[in-house]
Amino acid sequence: MGAHGRGTADERLLIDDEDRGGCFDQASGFFMDILPGVLGALLALVIMVPLLYYPYQWSSDNGKHPEYSVAVAGFSGLDPARAAVDPTFDLTFRIKEPRKWSTACLERSTAVVSYRGARLASGPVPGFCGRNEDTTEVSSVMAWGVGVPVPQFARARLADELARGEAAVDVVLTGPVRFRINYVQTVIECKPRLGRGEASPPCLVREEVPTLPDDAARRQQLARKQLRLSPGVSSKIHP
Missing domain, CATH: 2.60.40 (Immunoglobulin-like)
Incomplete structure (x- = not known):
């Protein structure tokens, strides 16, 4: 019976070790499952804090003018x-x-x-x-x-x-x-x-809107263009 008792105790220890190993594997698997989500949340936090902080600071300037x-x-x-x-x-x-x-x-x-x-x-x-x-x-x-x-x-x-x-x-x-x-x-x-x-x-x-200076050369250029496009003038120049 002593030998049987020892064997039973060893079996219990082996079973306990297997249970603990299984729990560890389950915890490790759960951690690996949630790790991408945790990293994504941290990355989003790093990005969002400046995006929210500076507009909040700038909003304190609203209604103020130099x-x-x-x-x-x-x-x-x-x-x-x-x-x-x-x-x-x-x-x-x-x-x-x-x-x-x-x-x-x-x-x-x-x-x-x-x-x-x-x-x-x-x-x-x-x-x-x-x-x-x-x-x-x-x-x-x-x-x-x-x-x-x-x-x-x-x-x-x-x-x-x-x-x-x-x-x-x-x-x-x-x-x-x-x-x-x-x-x-x-x-x-x-x-x-x-x-x-x-x-x-x-x-x-x-x-x-700024007022552009009067350009005499530009006026002459437009006048020549209008003369070239005028039918009456063209007929006189080129009969």
């Missing part, structure tokens, strides 16, 4: 008593960017300073950008004019406004022409005061 402004740090040569003036303006351009995940840029452009419709000065403006919920500025941008005629009514109004400290000029920046759906260019219109050095109210920003 503000452009101009200040006249100094000016000279603007004498209302003279019919022709040689004005010089020291301008400061600012971009206030309230957004954290966006950037507002001012491309290299030309600034034109005028008063009551009379063009006084112009000068180049370097390109720069504003970002990170901050205000960026470029100073010492010069605009000038030489021998600029100013109408009498404008000089009288300018003298009165300068005496009261309420004179303001129009500063217009015209950017380069870009092609999107059509040819457009960005125009920024500002109205800073003279003599105070303070920033203007937020400038008006708009896009407009």
